[in-house]
Amino acid sequence: xxxxxxxxxxxxxxxxxxxxxxxxxxxxxxxxxxxxxxxxxxxxxxxxxxxxxxxxxxxxxxxxxxxxxxxxxxxxxxxxxxxxxxxxxxxxxxxxxxxxxxxxxxxxxxxx
Amino acid sequence: xxxxxxxxxxxxxxxxxxxxxxxxxxxxxxxxxxxxxxxxxxxxxxxxxxxxxxxxxxxxxxxxxxxxxxxxxxxxxxxxxxxxxxxxxxxxxxxxxxxxxxxxxxxxxxxxx
Numbered sequence: 453x454x455x456x457x458x459x460x461x462x463x464x465x466x467x468x469x470x471x472x473x474x475x476x477x478x479x480x481x482x483x484x485x486x487x488x489x490x491x492x493x494x495x496x497x498x499x500x501x502x503x504x505x506x507x508x509x510x511x512x513x514x515x516x517x518x519x520x521x522x523x524x525x526x527x528x529x530x531x532x533x534x535x536x537x538x539x540x541x542x543x544x545x546x547x548x549x550x551x552x553x554x555x556x557x558x559x560x561x562x563x564x
Numbered sequence: 565x566x567x568x569x570x571x572x573x574x575x576x577x578x579x580x581x582x583x584x585x586x587x588x589x590x591x592x593x594x595x596x597x598x599x600x601x602x603x604x605x606x607x608x609x610x611x612x613x614x615x616x617x618x619x620x621x622x623x624x625x626x627x628x629x630x631x632x633x634x635x636x637x638x639x640x641x642x643x644x645x646x647x648x649x650x651x652x653x654x655x656x657x658x659x660x661x662x663x664x665x666x667x668x669x670x671x672x673x674x675x676x677x
Binding site: 484486494495496497498501539541543545550551552553554556557 | 582597605606607609612654660663666668669670671
């Protein structure tokens with residue numbers, strides 16, 4: 453089955469800095485890679501996703517890049533704000549069952 | 565809250581109790597999922613139902629028993645749980661025909677004493 457590794461487990465940045473979270477996956481047939489944000493005490497919510505037919509996708513201050521050859525994808529947040537503080541999960545679609553395998557999460561703390 | 569709802573939000577049960585968690589989705593989706601979220605394994609898939617048929621069971625102990633009576637409702641029946649089963653149990657739903665996006669419920673915080 454799919455295996456997803458996520459790094460770092462915690463990330464502290466100053467407000468206005470950029471933050472990068474990286475994930476690797478094992479199933480070369482995976483073709484869908486979402487990122488979820490989970491604020492403290494709340495449910496995970498999708499913030500951005502990318503399919504394997506593109507290498508990069510942007511939505512305002514967040515972007516995701518995908519390198520299929522190396523089987524890794526990254527989340528980039530620019531001009532971070534305190535409200536970006538949360539746990540971020542990457543995931544990869546399991547090609548066989550259309551289920552998602554999640555990484556272990558990254559706790560992002562943005563200090564004012 | 566709309567979309568995906570879960571009840572109860574908090575549950576404390578003894579190891580000999582039997583209880584059930586309920587999930588309901590109002591999004592017209594045809595797939596539903598149970599996840600266990602704990603400090604050790606942040607988002608661990610337990611069960612998947614597609615068109616009310618269980619399609620995946622990730623080696624979950626038999627003390628957890630899912631039930632999907634229709635495409636809008638999902639239950640997780642619990643019996644003789646262990647303290648290590650204490651966790652947040654999240655339900656999610658998706659439309660497997662179009663998008664892979666999963667919509668999560670608010671979760672049930674379970675404590676086994």
